[in-house]
Amino acid sequence: EVARTCARESIAMLEAKDCPVGKMDIVMQNGWGGVLVHEAVGHPLEADNIAKKIGAFTGKLGKKVASDVFTMVDDGSLPNFRGTTNFDDEGTQMKRNVLIKEGVLEKYMTDILSAKQINMERTGNGRRESFRYIPIPRMTNTFIEKGKDKPEDILSSTKSGIYVQSLSGGSVNPITGMFNFTCREVYMIENGKKTTPVKGATLIGSCMDIIKNIDAVGDDLAFGPGICGKGQVAEVSAGQPTVRIRGINVGGSRARRSRR
Numbered sequence: 001e002v003a004r005t006c007a008r009e010s011i012a013m014l015e016a017k018d019c020p021v022g023k024m025d026i027v028m029q030n031g032w033g034g035v036l037v038h039e040a041v042g043h044p045l046e047a048d049n050i051a052k053k054i055g056a057f058t059g060k061l062g063k064k065v066a067s068d069v070f071t072m073v074d075d076g077s078l079p080n081f082r083g084t085t086n087f088d089d090e091g092t093q094m095k096r097n098v099l100i101k102e103g104v105l106e107k108y109m110t111d112i113l114s115a116k117q118i119n120m121e122r123t124g125n126g127r128r129e130s131f132r133y134i135p136i137p138r139m140t141n142t143f144i145e146k147g148k149d150k151p152e153d154i155l156s157s158t159k160s161g162i163y164v165q166s167l168s169g170g171s172v173n174p175i176t177g178m179f180n181f182t183c184r185e186v187y188m189i190e191n192g193k194k195t196t197p198v199k200g201a202t203l204i205g206s207c208m209d210i211i212k213n214i215d216a217v218g219d220d221l222a223f224g225p226g227i228c229g230k231g232q233v234a235e236v237s238a239g240q241p242t243v244r245i246r247g248i249n250v251g252g253s254r255a256r257r258s259r260r
Helices: 002-012 032-045 047-051 112-118 151-156 207-213 253-258
Strands: 022-028 072-075 096-101 141-144 160-172 178-190 193-199 202-206 214-217 222-229 233-240 243-251
Touching: 032 047, 032 072, 032 141, 032 160, 032 178, 032 207, 032 222, 032 233, 047 112, 151 193, 160 202, 202 207, 207 214, 207 243
Parallel strands: 022 160, 141 233
Antiparallel strands: 022 243, 072 096, 072 141, 160 178, 178 193, 178 202, 202 243, 214 243, 222 233
């Protein structure tokens, strides 16, 4: 399956043109695109940074941080998922934690230490790679809750922009929430339809840019397995439905060449 996907992506991008640059609307396909939210939103919600008062979401508990259609969950109890165990590495039972509900920040992800430091409940996120490490707050299975929109309706109602089918990687500053992600398979959206494949697209912005500007969430939640590194390795899953993000800055290969 992986080989078929790689072959399909390679063929699709053979004739790709340079991605235009600027602020535009983005439709992100469901599935492992959830890694963007894992990195850009999930890590800033881990309570070790919150306890140090250096996280992007510090002091925002109970406040509106995202659009009304955005709900984000971390659930270490989902059956047969990569980030699932019965208990975290401190003996706290894994459970469903609603982090952001309909745009309001409800909860941070804690271990025993950070829970005491910020006077919050233990959420079952104290994880470690092995006995050689101390547990720290880590995600398990993190995802955007499915919405009510049909994926085809999200696309057809988007006049112009880009359709991001898969991401290849990037970087996030968990303190500021600023991110930079490279897209692997991307298509132009013209009059509500996927058209020309484009290459070199990079998504640039902050975690707040993403979650405040999501205005459509599909009913097609899907997940992908992964490995998360934060000084030590943890097995995780990340997921999302099809979503539309309005007005995100997009860089491209054309812009990079022009700076040389």
